[in-house]
Amino acid sequence: MLWLSTLGALLMLPPLVFVFNQRITHFGIPQIVFYLFAVWVLLIVGTALLAHAMPRDELPRDGDS
Secondary structure, three states: OHHHHHHHHHHOOHHHHHHOOOOOEEOOEEHHHHHHHHHHHHHHHHHHHHHHHOOOOOOOOOOOO
C-alpha cells in the first residue's frame, strides 16, 4: 500500500502535472483534467486490487484466547 500511495503522490506533483497542461482535449475534456481523473481512477482500481489480494483477518473464536 505504501508504494501505491507514494506513486499517487508522485503522479500528482506539479512538475509532472504541468507536463499535461496543454491545449489538447480528449473526448472534449482538457488533457490536464483527463490526466488527473485517469490517475485518480487508476489509484482506486489499484487499491481495490490490493485490498482484494490481501489475506483476510481471522476473528478469534470464543474458545481461543
